[in-house]
Amino acid sequence: MVCRSRPCAGDAVSFGIFALACRRITMQPVRHALVACALLLATTVAAALLLIETAVARTADRIALAGPSLVVSRVDAGGWAAMPVSAADVIARIPGVRSSAARVWGVLPGPPTLTIIADPALGGASGEIICGRGVPGAMAGAAFSIRALDGAELPARVRSLLDEETDTLAYDVAYAPAPLASRALLLDSDHATDIAVESVRPEEDDALVRDLAAGLGYPVRVVTRAQMRGVWQTRAGMRGTLRLMALTPALLTVLLLAAALAMGGSESRRDAGKLKLAGWQTRDVAWLFALQSMSICTASVGLGLVVAYVLVIPLGAGPLLGPLFGWTTSTPHLILDAGGAVQVLLLVGGIMMVPILGASLLPAWRAARIDPADLLEAP
Numbered sequence: 604m605v606c607r608s609r610p611c612a613g614d615a616v617s618f619g620i621f622a623l624a625c626r627r628i629t630m631q632p633v634r635h636a637l638v639a640c641a642l643l644l645a646t647t648v649a650a651a652l653l654l655i656e657t658a659v660a661r662t663a664d665r666i667a668l669a670g671p672s673l674v675v676s677r678v679d680a681g682g683w684a685a686m687p688v689s690a691a692d693v694i695a696r697i698p699g700v701r702s703s704a705a706r707v708w709g710v711l712p713g714p715p716t717l718t719i720i721a722d723p724a725l726g727g728a729s730g731e732i733i734c735g736r737g738v739p740g741a742m743a744g745a746a747f748s749i750r751a752l753d754g755a756e757l758p759a760r761v762r763s764l765l766d767e768e769t770d771t772l773a774y775d776v777a778y779a780p781a782p783l784a785s786r787a788l789l790l791d792s793d794h795a796t797d798i799a800v801e802s803v804r805p806e807e808d809d810a811l812v813r814d815l816a817a818g819l820g821y822p823v824r825v826v827t828r829a830q831m832r833g834v835w836q837t838r839a840g841m842r843g844t845l846r847l848m849a850l851t852p853a854l855l856t857v858l859l860l861a862a863a864l865a866m867g868g869s870e871s872r873r874d875a876g877k878l879k880l881a882g883w884q885t886r887d888v889a890w891l892f893a894l895q896s897m898s899i900c901t902a903s904v905g906l907g908l909v910v911a912y913v914l915v916i917p918l919g920a921g922p923l924l925g926p927l928f929g930w931t932t933s934t935p936h937l938i939l940d941a942g943g944a945v946q947v948l949l950l951v952g953g954i955m956m957v958p959i960l961g962a963s964l965l966p967a968w969r970a971a972r973i974d975p976a977d978l979l980e981a982p
Contacts, residue, residue, distance in 0.1 A: 639903040642955065646907025647914075650951040654915045657947050658939035662771065663835035665940055667828055671799035672808050674826045675815055685794040690819060694798055697818050699811050701803045705795035707781060709788045713750050715739035718776045721784035730783060731762040737774035737935055749777070751787040759783060770919070770935035896960060904955045908948045916941050 675694065677686040686705070694703040707721035717738045725731060732749075734741035741747060743764050749757040765773050785792060800815070802808050808827045815825050919936035 635899055638899050642900060642903035642959065643907045643910075646904045646951065646955050647910045649955070650908050650911035650948060651914055653951060654911055654944060654947050655939075657943050658915060658941065659937075660835060661940035661942055662937070664832050666772065667831045667835065670828065670831070672802040672805060672828050673800040673811060673815065674797050674831075675800060675819075676797040676824050676826075678822050678824050685790055686797060686823075688793050688795050691795075691798050693818060694800055694815060697811070697814050699803050699807055699814065701801040703798050703800045705797075706799055707784045707788065707790060707796050709752075709796060711750060711752065711787060713739075715741075715750075716775070717749075719749070719784050719787050720776060720778050721781040722778040723781060725778065725780040730759050730780065732759045732780075732783070733762050733765060733778040735765045735773040735776045736767065736770060738777055741777070749779070749783070749787050752789050757783060757787055767936045768938060771937050771939070774935035900956055900959050904952055907955075908952055911951075912944060912948065915939065916944060 675686070675690070677684045677690075688705040691703045691705045694700055708719065710716070710718050715738060717734075722733070725733070732747065734747075741761050741764060743761055745761055747759045747761050749759055751757055759779065765776075779787070782792065785794075788796070790796070800811075802811055805828070808829065812825045812827065816823055916939060919938060
């Protein structure tokens with residue numbers, strides 16, 4: 604019975620300290636509301652930024668993995684040049700190549716600005732196009748005008764708009780018949796933008812680069828899937844690092860302010876003195892202040908992490924895309940890869956909680972160890 608009664612008494616004391624900590628929070632609602640709001644805002648912003656960078660990088664990596672093994676484009680003294688469609692047949696005969704296909708696509712400056720892609724499934728004589736939701740002025744069933752690179756207006760009709768789920772890839776894309784896309788890009792019917800190549804063995808892509816360059820009778824630029832993945836990962840890492848560095852001073856300021864508000868200054872020191880005069884032990888006084896700070900910090904940081912996750916993953920980061928990427932028009936609904944989100948949230952949660960708890964617990968422990976008379980006489 605003795606062994607059972609001691610843990611029960613300890614549990615009762617711990618619950619009483621926790622109840623008193625909650626009561627102290629409600630007795631100063633404005634101060635603690637400011638602390639909670641500061642931590643909530645700082646956590647949401649930091650977690651959302653890092654989560655977007657991680658999710659976009661992982662999504663781009665998945666898109667690159669789903670794309671062609673190699674992309675071959677022709678170059679000359681002026682840079683990019685149109686490529687003969689017959690080059691696809693030449694490349695298909697190179698050992699190690701599973702398949703190759705000529706592609707016609709490009710960016711039209713407009714207005715309206717869009718990326719046009721030739722779709723073999725669309726009839727050439729119909730003039731019908733399928734647009735993403737971000738193409739300016741595109742409406743299902745309405746007449747549409749495409750401005751070619753030479754400024755000519757090409758009439759078309761919008762068959763339909765793509766679903767929201769395709770925004771990640773085709774938000775500002777127009778799929779058009781091959782003749783219409785070639786005319787808009789000033790290409791002949793026997794020329795293409797580039798050649799998409801699928802290799803037999805992905806580990807031989809680097810070796811294929813030399814074979815592809817040697818198999819054609821003109822200079823070409825070959826980009827492998829690994830190079831495409833590396834570009835996205837490098838860009839995402841640079842953006843994430845720069846944004847985190849820019850946020851660091853603001854986050855530190857918020858955390859220090861929150862810690863100062865949580866401690867309560869001389870009033871908390873006098874409270875500690877009163878509790879010790881009432882018979883509280885130093886450990887219990889420190890634990891009271893610790894629970895008070897931990898309750899506010901844990902709830903605010905946890906809610907901030909949840910809000911950041913909901914904004915980025917289920918909601919597609921829509922409200923944050925404009926300020927982050929400088930988009931001035933409507934923003935797409937991105938279906939991002941949620942892999943790695945747990946690690947990002949745990950990292951941000953640790954970064955936010957460790958400083959604020961350290962800034963709150965250390966003064967609380969020091970205040971609890973001071974002589975009660977000195978605490979009561981402190982200004």
